[in-house]
Amino acid sequence: MTDTALLRTGPGRTRPEPGPPRSVGQLAGQLRELGVREGGTLLVQSSLRAVGPVAGGAHGVVRALLAALGARGTLVVYTATPENSRTSPYYRARTAGLTRAELAEYHERMPAWHPRTPASPTVGRLAEVVRQWPGALRSPHPQTSFAALGPAAGELTAVHPLDCHLGDESPVGRMYRAGAQHLMLGAPMRHCTPLHLLEYWQPDRPQQLYTCVRRTDGAARAVEEFTATRLDDGHFEEMGEMLLRELAELRQGPVGAARSVLLPIREAVDLAANWYSNKRS
Numbered sequence: 001m002t003d004t005a006l007l008r009t010g011p012g013r014t015r016p017e018p019g020p021p022r023s024v025g026q027l028a029g030q031l032r033e034l035g036v037r038e039g040g041t042l043l044v045q046s047s048l049r050a051v052g053p054v055a056g057g058a059h060g061v062v063r064a065l066l067a068a069l070g071a072r073g074t075l076v077v078y079t080a081t082p083e084n085s086r087t088s089p090y091y092r093a094r095t096a097g098l099t100r101a102e103l104a105e106y107h108e109r110m111p112a113w114h115p116r117t118p119a120s121p122t123v124g125r126l127a128e129v130v131r132q133w134p135g136a137l138r139s140p141h142p143q144t145s146f147a148a149l150g151p152a153a154g155e156l157t158a159v160h161p162l163d164c165h166l167g168d169e170s171p172v173g174r175m176y177r178a179g180a181q182h183l184m185l186g187a188p189m190r191h192c193t194p195l196h197l198l199e200y201w202q203p204d205r206p207q208q209l210y211t212c213v214r215r216t217d218g219a220a221r222a223v224e225e226f227t228a229t230r231l232d233d234g235h236f237e238e239m240g241e242m243l244l245r246e247l248a249e250l251r252q253g254p255v256g257a258a259r260s261v262l263l264p265i266r267e268a269v270d271l272a273a274n275w276y277s278n279k280r281s
Contacts, residue, residue: 021053022256027064031183034262035251036065039072041152041180043265045193046126050186052257058129061185061256066149074150076175077127078193079119084111085143086211086223090122112215112222113142124187139171142212142224146171152178162210163228166193167200175265182265186258189240194265196231198273206230235279239272247271 036042044065054060065075082090086107095103111117115138119127130136131147138147139160148156148171156171156178166172172194175182182194199205208230214222243250243263251262 019052019257021055023055024060024064024067027051027054027061027256028067030253030255031064031068034183034253034255034260035181036068036183036262037073037181038068038070040069041074041076041150041156041175041178042069043076043078043146043175043180043182043194044126044185045078045183045187045191046124046185047187047258048125050258051255054256058125061126062129062133069150072151074148074152074156075130076146076148076153076156076171076180077119077130078123079127079131079138079145079147080123081111081113081117081120081143081145082122083120084113084117084213086110086213087208088143090120110213112213114215114217115140115145117215119145119147126185141165141170142214143210144170162224162226164200165228165231166196167229168197172197172265176269177266180265182263182268183255184261184263185255186260189244189261190233190236192236192240192243192268194269195236195239195272196233197269198276199231200229201273235276239275242275243268243272 048058048061051061056063069075082088085091095106098106119131130149131138133149136147136149137153137157139145139157141160141162144165145160146157156174159169160171161169164170176197182192184192207227209225209227211223211225214224216222247263247268249264249267253260
């Protein structure tokens with residue numbers, strides 16, 4: 001069967017047959033055809049399951065991304081860690097209904113963030129593979145860090161203030177100003193992290209107290225509190241559908257078996273910000 005053959009997975013439902021593993025070269029060719037710019041900066045959020053089998057697995061996908069970007073390009077991934085936060089939706093879901101004693105035990109077991117802390121499984125396997133890649137650098141935010149690999153990695157990740165999870169002074173803001181691209185590699189548009197940037201541009205943006213656990217180089221655990229913009233992705237589903245309809249520069253196509261979307265971060269966020277402002281008014 002071909003790569004477009006379908007397997008039935010239930011009444012009236014089908015999914016693409018994965019077929020034989022793609023080579024790194026084949027995947028890199030698809031990325032270039034989609035519009036990944038050689039020498040550019042590319043943020044990737046991915047579902048490797050959607051991509052299907054690739055020679056070398058997750059490492060093969062990273063090699064394909066690096067090949068498409070070339071030696072002057074920079075690969076960026078989101079390496080968030082909601083497991084160490086006492087204020088994240090992840091935390092609220094896992095502590096709902098716990099007794100006081102159970103909650104205290106949960107707090108003792110929470111992983112403390114350090115630059116070498118693994119990325120959360122919630123952001124996908126590819127993020128952790130890039131974080132561990134030789135030469136990769138990671139921004140120092142204990143909740144919403146990014147890892148980058150390539151010539152621009154140092155500039156993108158060096159500074160990431162506590163009170164700016166995904167705002168202008170975070171790697172997201174730097175990618176916006178640098179004209180970076182964003183690849184949703186089989187991942188849904190509702191997970192398009194750069195869209196949070198527009199929330200920082202609202203004059204009445206709400207603030208909240210954040211709490212997380214951090215580990216110092218001396219191995220001490222510390223609970224850290226700070227105030228920052230309250231993030232809300234409740235509008236991302238509708239906003240993503242709007243971008244798919246209206247963003248002229250957006251490209252869609254297959255990468256492996258995955259339906260993928262490539263968009264310029266600046267143009268996408270600007271259009272989303274205008275849509276968001278009109279919706280609110």
